Amino acid sequence: MGERAAVVWPGADAWSVEPVELAPPRAGEVLVRIEAAGLCHSDAHLLTGGYAGLRRPMVGGHEGAGVVEAVGPGVTLVGEGDHVVFAFMPSCGTCPDCTAGRQHLCVLGAGVAQGFAVSDGTPRRRARDTDLGSFCFVGSFATRTVVHERSVVRCDPALPLDEVCLLGCAGITGWGAAVNTAGVGVGDTTVVVGVGGIGAMALLGARYAGAGQVWAVDPVGSKRDAATDLGADGAAASTAGLAAVLRDETRGRMADQVILCAGTGDGAAMAEAMALLGKQGRAVVVNVHDDAEREVRMSLRDLQSYEKQVRGCLAGSWSPRHGLSTLLDLYGRGRIPLEKLVTARYPLEKIHDGVADQEAGRNVRGVLLPAA
Known part of the structure; x- marks a missing residue:
């Protein structure tokens, strides 16, 4: 599948928005059309050379929301057409940390350095004949992504995705x-x-x-x-x-x-x-x-x-799935004024404007709209 994504390449100091090849979902994975992606300072650190142990090239973005367009074999948590918010730290549910109630410190997090698929450690994206990582296994600065079903949490389709996308990182953290x-x-x-x-x-x-x-x-x-x-x-x-x-x-x-x-x-x-x-x-x-x-x-x-x-x-010292479910419920009940936090929206091609506004302190939270 041909998509577009914002990629940080080795030695680069700006996002490159370009065509990206995206593989279809495999067992336990879902294809998500990304409707909104929050601009977090963690992405800025990735761009400016922070997280020295993370691979480049990498598709940026770990905060986002979208619509499930296809599911791979064995997926049970979501279905086609579901609206979802990304959980940037998936939890396996069986490792010592998960069973001790520390799902945000799950052993799956060890794979974040490469940003390849949780299920088998192989890439789902390529550009310029090169494998791409996906930041925090998500890579939401893109038109579509393929992630493990444990990296998404279903939400009420009546909730605006350009607001609930914030809950995946800013919210739970x-x-x-x-x-x-x-x-x-x-x-x-x-x-x-x-x-x-x-x-x-x-x-x-x-x-x-x-x-x-x-x-x-x-x-x-x-x-x-x-x-x-x-x-x-x-x-x-x-x-x-x-x-x-x-x-x-x-x-x-x-x-x-x-x-x-x-x-x-x-x-x-x-x-x-x-x-x-x-x-x-x-x-x-x-x-x-x-x-x-x-x-x-x-x-x-x-x-x-x-x-x-x-x-x-x-990640707010919180189970990503429990945290997201809790905040989605509170937001749906009118307890969290997310509309006051989203201060600007940008198409994917204008990500440089969003980064500049972020660095200048003009936004509480800027949001990309990749599908626009």
């Missing part, structure tokens, strides 16, 4: 970071650093979990405005700028959680983030750091004396 990894509780004070798609969902998740105060940090004024529109009690341009306000608002107790969702992590900024935490406060690192970064600045005495904590977060 941001909301899960607040509810699962950070453990936001009723009456807590939560700070979210970075108001992109993931940060916005973390803010909404914290508010839904019952946080008494939710504060946002972002250097971009329009994103600070978006945060207050989504229910934040206030927003600051920097963590240092929030410290005095937070001390006053909490009568010196400071934050219970600081959720770090910036586009790119910075170990040098950890000290200011940790300073926002009170006793037994928890910092959750969601943002991606450079592969070579090894130094983190913080007060270890402060960490010890006040029993502060630092935790990493992948």
Whole structure:
């Protein structure tokens, strides 16, 4: 099948939108026509040379939604015509991590470096007589893709795909970071650093979990405005700028959680983030750091004396299928205002505009419309 996709080639610094050969689905796989794909900073890291262990060439995109057009032998989870959202971390259900309730850390994730099919480790895409990987086994920056049935979750066809596509990454990662990894509780004070798609969902998740105060940090004024529109009690341009306000608002107790969702992590900024935490406060690192970064600045005495904590977060520390099903239900009930998060839409051929807007901070979340 002849399709089009945005590919990152070795040594390139821009997406190449070009014809791509796509093999039909094999056993356990489905063919999906992609209607919408979110522009996440993880894709930007792939483009700019991050994730050094991942193969190039690679079709970008791991957040998306579409319609199943064909199924391979043995598929039982979805059928032709179903509307689906991609789960960027499939789970086998039988490995030690899955059986221990850590489906987001499934052993299938080991294959993400090549981006070949989960079922047999072989490619489903080719271009320029070369095998292509699919980012996170999805590769949603394309008109169509072939993925394992465990990489999709069925959704109500009445839900707009250009909004629910966000739930596959921004949704489960941001909301899960607040509810699962950070453990936001009723009456807590939560700070979210970075108001992109993931940060916005973390803010909404914290508010839904019952946080008494939710504060946002972002250097971009329009994103600070978006945060207050989504229910934040206030927003600051920097963590240092929030410290005095937070001390006053909490009568010196400071934050219970600081959720770090910036586009790119910075170990040098950890000290200011940790300073926002009170006793037994928890910092959750969601943002991606450079592969070579090894130094983190913080007060270890402060960490010890006040029993502060630092935790990493992948996919919201959540079962992808359970997380997506939960958020799809909440969105369908009008509990998640995804329409406020999608700030721009682009055809696949205009992906460069979307990347530029993302880097300039003009979007909370930009969405590609490959089928347009």
